[in-house]
Structures are given as C-alpha cells and as structure tokens.
Amino acid sequence: MNASLTMVMPDDMHVHLRQSDMLDLVLADTVKQFARAIVMPNLNTPIISTKLAIEYRNMILNSLGKVKDGLKCFEPLMTLYLTDLTTTDEILKAKESGIVFAVKLYPNSVTTNSHVGVVDIFKNCYKVLDMLQMIKMPLLIHAEVSDSRVDIFDRESVYIDKVIIPLRKKYPELKIVIEHVSTKEGVDYVYSSPNFTAATITPQHMLYNRNIIFSGGLRPHYYCLPILKSELHREYLVKAATSGDKRFFLGTDSAPHDTKAKENSCGCAGCYSSYNAICLYAEIFDKAGCISNLEKFASLNGAYFYDLPINKQTLTIHRNENIVPDKISFKDLNIVPLASGETVQWHI
Numbered sequence: 001m002n003a004s005l006t007m008v009m010p011d012d013m014h015v016h017l018r019q020s021d022m023l024d025l026v027l028a029d030t031v032k033q034f035a036r037a038i039v040m041p042n043l044n045t046p047i048i049s050t051k052l053a054i055e056y057r058n059m060i061l062n063s064l065g066k067v068k069d070g071l072k073c074f075e076p077l078m079t080l081y082l083t084d085l086t087t088t089d090e091i092l093k094a095k096e097s098g099i100v101f102a103v104k105l106y107p108n109s110v111t112t113n114s115h116v117g118v119v120d121i122f123k124n125c126y127k128v129l130d131m132l133q134m135i136k137m138p139l140l141i142h143a144e145v146s147d148s149r150v151d152i153f154d155r156e157s158v159y160i161d162k163v164i165i166p167l168r169k170k171y172p173e174l175k176i177v178i179e180h181v182s183t184k185e186g187v188d189y190v191y192s193s194p195n196f197t198a199a200t201i202t203p204q205h206m207l208y209n210r211n212i213i214f215s216g217g218l219r220p221h222y223y224c225l226p227i228l229k230s231e232l233h234r235e236y237l238v239k240a241a242t243s244g245d246k247r248f249f250l251g252t253d254s255a256p257h258d259t260k261a262k263e264n265s266c267g268c269a270g271c272y273s274s275y276n277a278i279c280l281y282a283e284i285f286d287k288a289g290c291i292s293n294l295e296k297f298a299s300l301n302g303a304y305f306y307d308l309p310i311n312k313q314t315l316t317i318h319r320n321e322n323i324v325p326d327k328i329s330f331k332d333l334n335i336v337p338l339a340s341g342e343t344v345q346w347h348i
C-alpha cells in the first residue's frame with residue numbers, strides 16, 4: 001500500500017460556494033484540494049445573467065484574497081442559471097465573457113433556490129438549447145422531476161425518460177452533464193450515449209445508501225437532493241466512477257447549510273463534502289481496488305469534457321488515519337461536514 005498518492009490537481013465540477021460569511025467559511029476547503037470548480041448559480045438571487053456571473057466571480061475572488069496563497073492557484077468557473085426567459089443573446093454574452101463555462105438547468109422548484117427554474121424546457125428554451133449546442137457550451141442538468149406525485153426515489157429515472165431522452169433526440173450534439181447522478185438508470189443512460197453526455201458523482205452517493213438517513217433516528221446531515229438511494233444504486237455508482245470511463249467525473253455537490261437550517265423541522269437539503277472531498281473519494285476508490293483510476297475521475301475526465309487544459313499543479317494526499325471533525329465554524333455559522341465523526345484513511 002502506498003503511503004501517499006500524487007495526482008494532477010483535481011477539479012470540482014459541481015460546487016455550491018454560497019456568498020458572504022458562508023463563502024468565506026467554505027472557500028478555503030475547496031481551494032486546498034481543487035484547482036478549479038464549476039460554481040453553481042443558485043444563490044438567493046440566482047445568477048441569471050453574465051453581469052451577475054461577473055459580480056459573483058468578483059465576490060469569490062475577493063473572498064479568495066483572504067485565503068492564504070489562494071489567488072494564484074484557484075479558478076472559479078462560473079455558470080448561468082437557465083430560466084424560461086433566458087435569451088440567446090445572454091448565452092452569447094456569457095460565452096464571450098470567457099468566465100462562464102456552462103448553463104445550469106433546474107426544473108422548477110426541485111431544490112434549494114430553484115423557484116425561478118425552468119417550467120417547460122421544450123416550449124420555452126429551444127432557441128437557447130440550439131445556441132448551446134452550436135457553441136458547445138455544456139448544459140448541466142439537475143435531473144429530477146419536481147412533480148410531488150412521483151415517488152422521491154424515482155424522480156431521476158422518470159426525468160431521464162420524460163426529459164433527457166427526448167432532449168437528446170432533438171439536440172444530438174448538445175453537451176449534457178447529468179449532475180450528481182444517483183441511480184442505476186442514470187448511469188445506464190450515460191453508458192448508452194457514447195458522446196456529448198457525462199455525469200458527475202458525489203462522494204455521499206457512493207459512501208452511503210439511504211439507510212444512513214434513518215439510522216438510529218433522523219439524521220438531517222445525510223439529507224441531500226437527489227436523495228441517497230438503495231445499496232444496489234450505490235454499488236452501481238461506485239463501479240461507474242472507479243472504472244475510469246471518461247464520461248464520469250468528480251462533482252462534490254458540496255452544499256453547505258448552517259446547522260440551524262439543517263437541524264430543523266423542515267431541514268434544507270445538502271451535504272457539506274468540501275471539507276475533505278478528495279480523501280473521501282480516495283477512500284471509495286481504494287476500497288474498490290481502483291485507486292489508480294482516481295486521477296482520471298478527479299483531474300482528467302472533467303477537463304476533457306469541458307475542453308479545459310489539464311492542470312499543471314499536482315496534489316499529494318497521504319495515508320494517515322484521521323477523524324472528521326464534528327463541525328467547522330466561522331463567526332456565528334456552523335457546518336457539519338460529511339462523514340463527521342468517522343475515521344478516514346487519507347489526509348491532504
């Protein structure tokens with residue numbers, strides 16, 4: 001067993017950095033292990049224009065200035081929040097800005113701050129989709145139906161049948177990322193599409209099955225969307241991620257909420273995995289006997305899909321048993337990191 005592992009510096013292709021004090025609290029964790037990150041646009045005021053994306057990027061760079069040595073080694077890759085009203089001009093503006101790398105599709109009301117999300121993608125967004133296909137800008141999809149009549153564990157597979165399969169027929173060369181894929185059906189869909197389709201996979205969907213949410217009581221810090229699935233799905237995700245297949249890459253979906261919002265009669269969805277994400281992934285790859293494929297998943301596959309250069313920096317992690325802290329804090333904010341209290345075999 002190697003005592004350490006050096007790889008091309010990873011990228012996090014799906015992260016929620018939030019804003020204000022929360023941004024200041026979480027950014028250092030992302031920066032210590034990732035060279036770049038695809039930053040999600042679902043702030044309280046969603047990032048629906050290039051102008052807002054530039055402002056948000058400046059906010060992140062400003063916060064980065066407070067992180068020691070952060071400025072020289074981290075690049076936030078911004079995204080636009082797709083709405084029924086997004087115009088092709090706005091997409092072109094985003095492309096020309098050089099700072100926006102993708103457009104995020106949230107079905108209306110599916111998760112945190114998705115109230116302005118798309119109601120009918122086929123009726124309201126066809127011009128924008130044509131444009132995205134033409135300029136090769138990826139469409140990132142939260143692939144779940146928001147219809148409350150559909151069982152929460154089936155929302156991804158229903159979305160794939162109802163939206164992604166018809167979408168793919170209409171836009172054969174549109175770059176699509178199924179974000180935080182969580183089911184066998186989702187993975188199988190990606191396997192069935194040789195080009196232009198990829199998926200990010202979170203650590204929580206590979207570390208745990210849904211039993212953890214109810215183990216010994218209700219555990220709100222394991223509640224995320226898409227919700228954790230059964231063991232069959234978990235094993236299937238691990239197999240896809242650790243295979244080295246270029247269509248699967250790292251996206252933590254790290255989504256911090258203050259403990260007051262999580263430990264609540266109506267708690268928010270999201271796991272904070274940025275604290276030690278690369279170590280959690282290393283743990284998963286190690287257990288699967290595929291640690292040699294971690295670099296592909298974490299540092300290469302995503303860059304290829306996004307047509308980005310491979311990072312020049314490297315990251316070394318060490319085999320060093322350690323316990324994940326119960327919480328991390330800043331001012332009056334507290335976050336419980338994913339796997340808190342558990343022993344992890346790797347250390348940054």
Ligand SMILES: [Zn+2]
Nearest residue numbers: 016040253255
């Ligand atoms: Zn997310």
